[in-house]
Amino acid sequence: MSADRRRILRTTAQLAALTAAGPLLAACGQEAATAGGTAAAAGSGPPHPHASPGTPTVLTPNRIPSATPSSTPGGSASGSPPALPPLAASTPPEVVTGPRDRPQIALTFHGQGDPKLATALLEAAEQHGAQVTVLVVGSWLDQQPQMARRILDGGHELGNHTLSHLDISSMSGDQAYAEIAGCADRLRTLTGSIGRWFRPSAAQYATAEVKAQARRAGYEHCLSYDLDPRDYADPGAEVVQRRILGGIKPGSIVALHMGHQGTVDALPAVLEALQQRGLRAVTASQLCS
Template sequence: MTTSDRRSALRAGAGLVAGGAFAAACSPSGSSSGAVAQHAPTSPASPSSAAPTPAARTSAVSGSAPPASPAPATRPPARPRPAPAPRAFPGQPAQITHGPRDRPRIALTFHGQGEPSVARALLAEAERHGARVTVLAVGAWLDEHPDLARRVLDGGHELGNHTQRHLDINAMSEADAAAEITGCAERLRRLTGSIGAWFRPSRASRASPLVERLARRAGYPHVLSYDVDSLDFTSPGAPAVARTVLDEVRGGSVVSLHFGYADTVAALPAVLDELDHRGLRAVTTTELIG
């Protein structure tokens, strides 16, 4: 399938969700089926062609049954590997907005909330381009769609914490803000074995000093912000989303995008194509910073 065909297919799928956004925006508050393997049936050997085994000959003479073969050892199913845990990056600020400017890498970060089919379409498109993204998931969204946590990780992407209910966390009391952070962290731990690689505040581009402190207490050494806002949550149309990102992105950029918006689905192929053309590789935020 050509890039043009993929864009057309994604736009057609996006039409299913056009006309309404499925995720609350994070603007500052001040503002194959898998194929089943088919095995041919094994034809039993005919009596005339199958020679009796020594055990069978012995049992025929003695009249005793041959010894039973030992049952094959069963191996328990492998457990999924735990998701990466938060890392401290010495020399980096408490709130990170971008990575090193001298490397041809950028991070596409998605606020994880909205219609699951849109999330899967965006992840699949990123994977077709060899891109890896960071998903900051809302805890309530994971409660409704727990399988998406593993879908993100199985695609080679990164998963993080975007609060439990996606409210204006900077305006909350200390107790309520702490509950928003730890509530999502607990869900991530239960689903993946880790509290997630990053924390990003909800309804704000940056965390208040209180929220920054609470995030650190919960186990996140850094708060993840961004330096490029796609404004996709305003539903300006796919060309406008792509233009905004491509006009501002440069080496080291952290781009804010959202699951759940038709414009984002339609814009992503053009964004990824142009990033490839510029030699900018989309990697996880941990890889970008590290």
């Protein structure tokens, strides 16, 4: 058999093999797409701000979507974490209030919900020269990774509010650690830092076990609060405003929530009233520095 004849037969055999493999390759691609869609559907939909207890599921860090650095004016597009002011030596392991002798307060937000409402809230704060602290839920960052840089680029502070926002006080030590470390992994991947503060989910105060697991995950300080206007119940902007202004005092740390229209609507009037009282809204780190 000539060399040309052998080359023709070999090419024919290769074409036949590729043709036969085509349906199989297409079927594998469809199976992968179906599996990916099922996984996405299973993880869709943020939990309620006060979700009931359950068993946490830790997603692997390599499934965390990357975020494009924001080009917000005045923000950093480098992706490097911002420098935090040093805390006062007297800062306790769990902070409930800041110093009462300085005209500063901290507005802290549960980071979850509609990103449009979250962005509107940040914009309202920035328009009034206020800086806030956002304790994010890790599963929200999986869905809205761009919000991490948006918060930092607005001059605000990021902290950890667990991966799934379950009842952390009822968990075993290892479960609690997985919830804290899971959110920390997402913060580190998206911003280069795990943040300074951890706030327990579904609880005002951290138990001794939760504090221990927070330290294990890299958090020396838990962030509590002394004023809760219960905006998560959607009582309306006027009620939220009245509850905040009726209870706030120098050093107060206020617990609020993103993703609620009433909170967004109340914020401008709250900030204007604080300015009239000579109180400045700063980050939790600034409050405790």
